Amino acid sequence: MSLPEYQKVEVTANIPYPVFLGAQLEALGEYLHSQFQDVEHILIITNPQVAKLYAERLQKGLLVDYRVNFLFVPAGETEKSLERLSQLTTAALRFGADRHTLVIALGGGVIGDLAGFFASVFMRGIRLIQVPTTLLAQVDSSIGGKVAVNHPAGKNILGAFYPPRAVWTDFTTLESLPWEEVENGLAESIKHALIEDSGLFEFFETEEESLKRRDPLIWREMVTRSSTVKVRIVSQDEREQGRRALLNLGHSFGHALETEMNYRGVTHGQGVSIGLVAAAHLANAKGLMTMAEVDRIKRLLNKFGLPTKITEIVETTIKDPQVLLQLMQADKKNQGGRKILILPHGIGRAVISKECTDAEILDAWNQVI
Amino acid sequence: MSLPEYQKVEVTANIPYPVFLGAQLEALGEYLHSQFQDVEHILIITNPQVAKLYAERLQKGLLVDYRVNFLFVPAGETEKSLERLSQLTTAALRFGADRHTLVIALGGGVIGDLAGFFASVFMRGIRLIQVPTTLLAQVDSSIGGKVAVNHPAGKNILGAFYPPRAVWTDFTTLESLPWEEVENGLAESIKHALIEDSGLFEFFETEEESLKRRDPLIWREMVTRSSTVKVRIVSQDEREQGRRALLNLGHSFGHALETEMNYRGVTHGQGVSIGLVAAAHLANAKGLMTMAEVDRIKRLLNKFGLPTKITEIVETTIKDPQVLLQLMQADKKNQGGRKILILPHGIGRAVISKECTDAEILDAWNQVI
Ligand SMILES: NC(=O)c1ccc[n+]([C@@H]2O[C@H](COP(=O)([O-])OP(=O)(O)OC[C@H]3O[C@@H](n4cnc5c(N)ncnc54)[C@H](O)[C@@H]3O)[C@@H](O)[C@H]2O)c1
Numbered sequence: 001m002s003l004p005e006y007q008k009v010e011v012t013a014n015i016p017y018p019v020f021l022g023a024q025l026e027a028l029g030e031y032l033h034s035q036f037q038d039v040e041h042i043l044i045i046t047n048p049q050v051a052k053l054y055a056e057r058l059q060k061g062l063l064v065d066y067r068v069n070f071l072f073v074p075a076g077e078t079e080k081s082l083e084r085l086s087q088l089t090t091a092a093l094r095f096g097a098d099r100h101t102l103v104i105a106l107g108g109g110v111i112g113d114l115a116g117f118f119a120s121v122f123m124r125g126i127r128l129i130q131v132p133t134t135l136l137a138q139v140d141s142s143i144g145g146k147v148a149v150n151h152p153a154g155k156n157i158l159g160a161f162y163p164p165r166a167v168w169t170d171f172t173t174l175e176s177l178p179w180e181e182v183e184n185g186l187a188e189s190i191k192h193a194l195i196e197d198s199g200l201f202e203f204f205e206t207e208e209e210s211l212k213r214r215d216p217l218i219w220r221e222m223v224t225r226s227s228t229v230k231v232r233i234v235s236q237d238e239r240e241q242g243r244r245a246l247l248n249l250g251h252s253f254g255h256a257l258e259t260e261m262n263y264r265g266v267t268h269g270q271g272v273s274i275g276l277v278a279a280a281h282l283a284n285a286k287g288l289m290t291m292a293e294v295d296r297i298k299r300l301l302n303k304f305g306l307p308t309k310i311t312e313i314v315e316t317t318i319k320d321p322q323v324l325l326q327l328m329q330a331d332k333k334n335q336g337g338r339k340i341l342i343l344p345h346g347i348g349r350a351v352i353s354k355e356c357t358d359a360e361i362l363d364a365w366n367q368v369i
Numbered sequence: 370m371s372l373p374e375y376q377k378v379e380v381t382a383n384i385p386y387p388v389f390l391g392a393q394l395e396a397l398g399e400y401l402h403s404q405f406q407d408v409e410h411i412l413i414i415t416n417p418q419v420a421k422l423y424a425e426r427l428q429k430g431l432l433v434d435y436r437v438n439f440l441f442v443p444a445g446e447t448e449k450s451l452e453r454l455s456q457l458t459t460a461a462l463r464f465g466a467d468r469h470t471l472v473i474a475l476g477g478g479v480i481g482d483l484a485g486f487f488a489s490v491f492m493r494g495i496r497l498i499q500v501p502t503t504l505l506a507q508v509d510s511s512i513g514g515k516v517a518v519n520h521p522a523g524k525n526i527l528g529a530f531y532p533p534r535a536v537w538t539d540f541t542t543l544e545s546l547p548w549e550e551v552e553n554g555l556a557e558s559i560k561h562a563l564i565e566d567s568g569l570f571e572f573f574e575t576e577e578e579s580l581k582r583r584d585p586l587i588w589r590e591m592v593t594r595s596s597t598v599k600v601r602i603v604s605q606d607e608r609e610q611g612r613r614a615l616l617n618l619g620h621s622f623g624h625a626l627e628t629e630m631n632y633r634g635v636t637h638g639q640g641v642s643i644g645l646v647a648a649a650h651l652a653n654a655k656g657l658m659t660m661a662e663v664d665r666i667k668r669l670l671n672k673f674g675l676p677t678k679i680t681e682i683v684e685t686t687i688k689d690p691q692v693l694l695q696l697m698q699a700d701k702k703n704q705g706g707r708k709i710l711i712l713p714h715g716i717g718r719a720v721i722s723k724e725c726t727d728a729e730i731l732d733a734w735n736q737v738i
């Protein structure tokens with residue numbers, strides 16, 4: 001069975017760029033050649049695991065026309081740091097990188113964020129192509145131009161809005177992704193469905209088995225629909241001054257949980273999953289969602305192995321939701337003391353709310369503890 | 370004698386912003402209040418020397434409406450570093466900075482570049498006001514949105530184009546500036562005159578005495594005209610894809626010299642001054658400038674204590690211009706091996722040239738050795 005040709009979706013931001021869904025790694029070179037006449041030098045920033053699997057396929061299309069160098073970054077969230085940025089800079093200069101060098105970020109969200117931030121600041125900004133290889137990166141982090149590194153004082157504290165020149169998404173790279181990593185992406189995809197695609201939500205419900213089997217055509221449809229939600233939202237609001245905030249659905253709760261657990265024993269997907277359930281309960285309390293809908297969300301998450309309660313993932317229960325509430329206070333999306341929360345409004349719609357009281361938020365936490 | 374009210378010049382870049390020439394430190398608070406309704410918290414980034422002189426005047430207008438914190442950075446070029454950026458981040462978060470915090474860069478170009486880069490990346494960008502207090506910062510570095518830090522491998526290697534919300538220039542701060550620092554700014558101002566304001570060049574020639582005496586009205590005119598050249602050029606080409614490159618007149622030579630001397634024993638102004646002379650000789654060789662014009666440039670620089678030959682500043686002569694030529698190779702403005710040089714075309718005009726041979730460049734170096 002031959003798969004259809006790739007699909008091109010446009011992010012219509014301040015500086016527009018195309019997202020190629022279902023493109024092939026081997027064909028990127030040809031695309032670059034047709035788009036950028038003045039590129040001679042390419043830096044591929046990636047990690048050793050991803051390189052082992054995909055560097056050869058990507059390189060194949062590049063070597064004819066370009067001088068190509070690899071910059072390797074070990075795997076792991078801790079690599080998103082100023083120290084690593086500094087090392088990338090040293091290495092890039094050693095390879096003769098200049099303002100006309102083009103950066104390819106080949107990997108998951110960590111590589112995308114780090115290489116993207118590097119590209120945004122190196123000599124005040126050089127060209128960037130995102131080549132996402134995790135589900136999370138394909139449906140979420142490669143789209144929208146947010147790039148960042150972490151700081152001891154917080155995640156993604158230093159960064160920029162730096163649109164790539166293109167996002168080059170090859171679905172076949174997902175075949176090698178461990179299921180735990182798949183889950184991180186599924187949590188975001190289900191979030192996208194909740195925010196504005198009830199059809200996608202139903203698709204998840206009916207195609208459970210094929211998705212778990214990683215049926216290529218079903219995956220293609222899911223990733224395409226989920227990416228498209230992200231493309232649509234960031235096109236409407238690149239700089240997160242309005243609608244883009246909806247993408248934080250589940251994340252204020254999730255981040256608080258991840259922080260409390262020091263990012264150990266809970267994956268990002270698990271945090272988001274529990275966060276989605278907490279937000280759903282809060283929405284129910286606010287009259288935005290029926291209990292039946294809350295249950296439908298929980299059922300779907302559970303089907304894909306995602307938790308709906310903290311006890312499902314950790315033995316030592318967090319007994320006092322007060323500390324989680326405190327942690328939400330520190331969220332960088334807050335505005336002068338008021339908590340800003342995203343709530344689902346039925347399935348397939350979400351709203352920004354500044355009206356939730358601390359008591360209501362505590363109640364929501366209690367539903368997932 | 371009362372000075373005229375301030376003058377407002379607009380940088381008409383992608384994101385336009387006003388430059389207030391001759392504004393008063395005390396009045397900034399009122400201006401911010403009229404412009405930014407959602408600012409509650411202000412971070413003033415400055416150094417202890419500048420703070421001692423001007424913090425009180427600036428603060429006076431701010432304390433009524435805002436929560437104000439100071440972040441102090443020791444003086445010196447080495448402070449433009451990723452390490453300092455990281456420390457500023459820690460301190461800012463400790464003071465409760467968030468996305469709505471506004472940064473004021475109070476100081477010379479070092480503070481402007483560092484605080485500007487901090488503002489450009491902190492939580493993906495927060496608002497920035499430049500309050501330049503050196504001549505160089507007033508006529509040059511505060512205008513145009515370039516911000517950066519240095520890296521062990523080179524100056525200004527990591528940075529961004531990040532336009533401030535406004536530039537607030539109080540001429541009276543220049544009264545306390547040591548003459549050596551004045552010279553750095555004069556070199557850039559004379560460069561501006563050479564690039565596109567022959568009238569300003571003549572003004573320098575005729576007002577030498579009043580400028581040296583720092584006559585307020587004459588200074589006001591000089592700083593205003595020189596700043597306006599910069600405003601005009603960056604308005605035409607914010608991202609340095611064309612005309613803005615003209616501002617590098619004298620800098621390719623100057624940087625090579627500064628690098629060769631390890632930034633010791635030569636100030637930036639001296640480097641630029643010698644660079645301007647070298648570029649003038651090269652222009653003469655190319656038939657773009659008469660020898661009389663070259664001499665006129667030299668005479669003007671000398672009048673203000675700026676050197677026109679390397680021997681004027683260092684005892685150990687650099688005997689082999691070849692090493693300086695090599696250093697120009699590394700300039701980040703070069704394009705794939707070809708040296709791009711800015712040459713004066715008469716006085717009051719400049720051109721971008723890719724046609725200079727290494728032999729011609731060596732000849733130019735020999736004229737200033
Ligand atoms: N910029 C944004 O808008 C945005 C949005 C969401 C998340 N993020 C960021 O994304 C990061 C998380 O990204 P992630 O979930 O992709 O994690 P990740 O980048 O750490 O990748 C997870 C693991 O999968 C491996 N891997 C990658 N591709 C593979 C493949 N095709 N086959 C086998 N293994 C593969 C990697 O080596 C890594 O160990 C976080 O730092 C988060 O802050 C950014």
Ligand SMILES: NC(=O)c1ccc[n+]([C@@H]2O[C@H](COP(=O)([O-])OP(=O)(O)OC[C@H]3O[C@@H](n4cnc5c(N)ncnc54)[C@H](O)[C@@H]3O)[C@@H](O)[C@H]2O)c1
Nearest residue numbers: 418444477478479480502503505506510515542545546553
């Ligand atoms: N962003 C740009 O477009 C641009 C352009 C040119 C230069 N620069 C950068 O600017 C920097 C140089 O700036 P600079 O020449 O202003 O040097 P600087 O910032 O180091 O200031 C020079 C000294 O003057 C002192 N000072 C500042 N204001 C004073 C005042 N009013 N009275 C008394 N002392 C005062 C400072 O404490 C400092 O010691 C370099 O890092 C250079 O890379 C940037």
